[in-house]
Amino acid sequence: MVQKKSKSSVAERQQEVVNSLKKLGTDIYDQLDQGVFPTINMPSRSTENINYDPVTRQYILGERVVSRSARNIRHVKPFTQLAWAAMFSNELTTKKKTSTLRDVYYSAQAYEMTFTDQQESNNIITDLETVTGFSREDFHIFPEERSAIFGDLTIGYTVPGYEGKQLNLTSHPDGVLIGPALTTSEFINTKANKVIAIEKGALFTRFIEENVHNKHNALLISCGGQAPRQTRSFIRRLQKELNLPVYIFTDGDPWGMHIAQVIISGSANAAHLRDLNTPDAVWSGVWASDIVEYKLPTDPLDEVDIKRLYELAKDPRYQNDPLWQREIKMFLKIKKKAEQEAFSRYGLTYIVDEYLPNKLEGKPKSS
């Protein structure tokens, strides 16, 4: 049994978050106190300023900086909203309360800081992320959508009321939600030696039923389609703190492929944030070549699929590993796609007993 206990990374990070908010407040305060209109600078998130960084293997923001000044009639409202959002986040973080984007939108009204719409309040939270460099989950603002994890990992809670309590993530056969309580917990120990992230909930359940976590010594994660940011950062933590390799299984189509890519390289939308991607994770399938090799039942690619493939072929994230271009070409060649469930044609356990072991070892189909 491997005992891997990280130093209290969670608590440390929380402290940094609180410090960054306090610093933001102090900056504004001092400017006001000196009788000048306060200004906040942050990296520009306009498309021209989003670059792919081959070193961190993710999108990052370039040099361009935008300045928001309380002196400008068009800025003063968003400026105030940003200051409010910082104050609100500070309260959440220090009081260890959680919230959602929807919640933020409504909470603002209590301060007569009404946002015109959800989008406006979302944008302000993104501004706060950009200014501080922390993601909204660090401020305890979580998205609505949830994904789940199952496998032999014991965690120790840090949320109020649960401090010191531990949980083994095999405790519940449906898996455990990857929510604020889980993402803020410390890792105590694990016997697992790998992470398998699965696009769809149905296959995740099948894997649990088929005992994949034991057979392959794996932590299983259901992404629920495009993995939420907190799930992506959680996968990264599993990889970094526990040194576990990460394998991603998706549908065999451009959309599944890109779900894997976002876990690996991040999204352009989150270029202002770090530590959301897991550059060493690998996409294990379903590849276009798997469709051919395993003779999977298929559907034809439609127009949108093909258009998407051409887009992806040009995307900088698809340049670093020959795998991507090879599979894109193959998709375009066979003009077919297959879902993960397609393996059922070989019986319920085929995918677990045959396909999965091959793919994890990087071997072709055993005949």
Place this chain on the structure above:
Amino acid sequence: MAQTFEEISASDFFYRNRDIAGFTNPSRAIFVAIREIVENSLDAAESQKIPPEIFIRLSFESEATKDTQIYKLHVEDNGCGIPPRFIPSAFGQILYGSKYKLKQTRGTFGLGGKMSLLYGQVTTHQAATITSSTGDTNKIYQFKLMIDIQRNRPIIIDRKVLINKDGWRGTIVEFSLEGDYLRAMPKILEYFKQTAMVNPYANLTFVDPKGRLYKFTRVTTIMPEPPKETLPHPYGVDVELLQRLIAITECTNMTDFLRRHFHRVGEITAQKFLEFSGLTPSKNPKKLAHEEIVKLTQNLKKFKDFLPPDASCLSPLGEELLRAGITKELNPEYLVVHQRKPSTYGGHPFIVEMGIAYGGGVPKTGSFVIYRFANRIPLLYDEASDVSFRVIGSMNWRRYKVSPDMPIAIVVHLCSTKVPYKTVGKEFLADRAEIRREIANELREVARQLGHFLTRQEHVDREKKRISIFSKYLPRIAQFAAILAQRERIPDIEKLLKSVQKYGAEEE
């Protein structure tokens, strides 16, 4: 089959064609009747520069048909009064009047008042009562009259002389008529409101059949200069008029004739004109042959060197009174009034005055509210046919930052010795090029001033909005920052707020 010819009198003609004078239906008729009598009263007071004091009562008498009733109309004024010998004809003979001279008046045809009486007579078969005193005798004369329609003659039913103890001066006209007051009511009330607008020196009191009292009180006793009588201008003369002048003249040569009977024709102009038209100056006008008269009329119009008519025969309201009247009835937030210089069409002098009112009591209707007046009479029907409506409609309003959904009222007043009505009922102005041009110029003038106001207004509003935005947000920034920075004291932002106000002007 033999044809029968018969001559009909003027009263018979108008009786048969009462539509053209506006008596088209019971609702319209009651409106026109009130209006004609009230206008006579206004003219009677104004001619003496007396601030008009007019009391109008319409009272229910009996049911007539399903939709109509018989009403009694009573109009009392403090005007000049009518000498007793003229009363029967003034009220009982169509086309008889004191307003044929050339000067600006409301009445024009010697028709309006009598048409109302005539209409009352044919619908109720009752006599009218006219009571009047000129104030300079101690007598009041009262006539009961009917009109002999076929002969166009007054029939005096009764005549009384009363003692004028209190030195009363004025006229009371009282007669019954059939009408539909309920349907006419909105127009009648609108008529009084607009009359009050262009006669701000008049007191009008109206008691309607339900006993409701409407009072329009004067805001000034200043009255416009009354118009001076004037001679016809050569450009406005027709064969008929020329023949009449020849018939009455005592002049025995053309030069004198032209000088005596025409407006702005002096010795030299007369000589030049006679030379132009090939007439010997010594010719006796009474000796002119019919063809010569026709030729002369044509030449009077052709000759280029007549001086334009002067406007002393006109009595515009003037900017001050127009302002007072509009303010009194509309109470706008902003008002521009302007008067054009006199101009002429076809030998008739005219003046356009205009007001444009914005906001305040001016309603927002989605289009401009247009108030049209001619010789101080409100024109309430056929707005879309009126020349000013067209001019207003074809104006490029965006140039002046004006849009029809703003609360804007436009007041157009045309005064002339001959208002170019399209119909005998005074409804709307014909589209004469000269008048159209003057209205358009005047409209541009007031629109330009309104435009300046709106620009200024917009600036002030924007400035107010700016300041309100900063005063809303800056204190909050200070509050939130203090909480984040964990400071007790909230930074003072008064100085910043002040700087925003000064710095506002040059931004944007």
